Amino acid sequence: MLVMRKEQMAALKQLAQHCFEAEMLDHLAGFSPRLFKLAGKESMEKAISFGIERAKSYGFDLRGPVRLYLELMVLFGSHFDTDPQYPWAAEILADADPLPQAQRAERLYMKAVECRQMIAGPNEAYAVKATRRIAEVIRHSPEFSSDDFTSEMLRLAKSIHPERADYVGDRVLETLIRKGTDAARMQGLSNGRGPTLSVMLLLAFGHGCDADPLYPWIRPIRKNGAAEEPEAMENRLKTTALSWLDYLLANT
Numbered sequence: 001m002l003v004m005r006k007e008q009m010a011a012l013k014q015l016a017q018h019c020f021e022a023e024m025l026d027h028l029a030g031f032s033p034r035l036f037k038l039a040g041k042e043s044m045e046k047a048i049s050f051g052i053e054r055a056k057s058y059g060f061d062l063r064g065p066v067r068l069y070l071e072l073m074v075l076f077g078s079h080f081d082t083d084p085q086y087p088w089a090a091e092i093l094a095d096a097d098p099l100p101q102a103q104r105a106e107r108l109y110m111k112a113v114e115c116r117q118m119i120a121g122p123n124e125a126y127a128v129k130a131t132r133r134i135a136e137v138i139r140h141s142p143e144f145s146s147d148d149f150t151s152e153m154l155r156l157a158k159s160i161h162p163e164r165a166d167y168v169g170d171r172v173l174e175t176l177i178r179k180g181t182d183a184a185r186m187q188g189l190s191n192g193r194g195p196t197l198s199v200m201l202l203l204a205f206g207h208g209c210d211a212d213p214l215y216p217w218i219r220p221i222r223k224n225g226a227a228e229e230p231e232a233m234e235n236r237l238k239t240t241a242l243s244w245l246d247y248l249l250a251n252t
Contacts, residue, residue, distance in 0.1 A: 017052075020063070024048050024070055032074045034251050038244055039214050046213040047078055054081065058093040065105035072112055077206020078214055084175050084207065085168045086115065119164045128252050130161035134204045135245040138238055141193040153177045153199055160203065176202050183210065187222055188230040197238055204245065215244075 028044060029036045036044055048070060055061070055069040058081070072080055072089070081089050088111040092104055120127040137160065144152040157173050158165040165173060180199030184190055189198065205215050210222060217240050221233060 020066075021045070021048050021052070024067065027067065028070060028074060031071055034248055035074060035214065038247060039216065043213050043216040046216075047073060050078060050213055054078075060101050060105065062101055065101045068105050068109055072108070073214065075112065075116065077208055078212040079206060079208025082208065084172045085164070088115070115167070118167050119161075121163060124252075126161065126163045128249070130164065131204065131245060132249055133160040134200050135242060135249065138197060138200050138241055138245070141238065142196060143193050144196060146190075146195075149181065149195060150174060150177050153196065157199075157203060176207060179207060183222075187233065189234055194230065194234050197234060197241075201237070201241060204241070217244075 025041070025044060025048060028048070039047070051070045051073050052066060055066045058069075060066050060069055076086055076089075077083060080086055081093055083089070089108065092108045092111065095104060137156070142156075154170060154173055154177060157177070177199050180202045181190075181195045184195040184198035187194070187198075189195065201209055201218065205218070206212060209215050209218055211219060218237070221236050221240065
């Protein structure tokens, strides 16, 4: 009888993990070729490792549920599980009922399809229009009064993507606006156009974009920003964001 040592079992498990990650890399390259090209192989590999661990923390360790989790990261951002725009994700993932993971994954899939239909629209028409509007806001860099910034930004967010505004509601949008404003303040961008740019990044790339491996350029610019003038950091964020958005729009 063949007896395998613990070291051999661990090696086989690690090999299976590497094979699955390689398979998911190929899968996501076909699932979202535009994002794959922009992010690059290394960032996608980091995102896959991050997603597998996050999925595991929710009890997903079967191939199908984990693959779905990775696909939802691509569609909604790597931190979709905590994004206030998608409360259904947190509710299903943190469901205390002892449902099989395949059944929970099915519920997650159905809610994601419903959400995409309402927010992205037929053939992603709503999402494309919203992306174009976000790019224009970033390009022209409007400046709003700090005294009425939240209400002005709320009106702007509704005009940019009315379908999402209807889906998530004012309270969620205000939460994102406050998060963007706080992020700008921490980076010394609390005056001028900085808060608007910060909020646009959240609307374009998800509420956790600062720490999202799918968008590897945001964190380094913000992290290194302390060593440069706020205006220089703002310009780098703006230039890079526009290059990403313009590419996505040109290849839609």
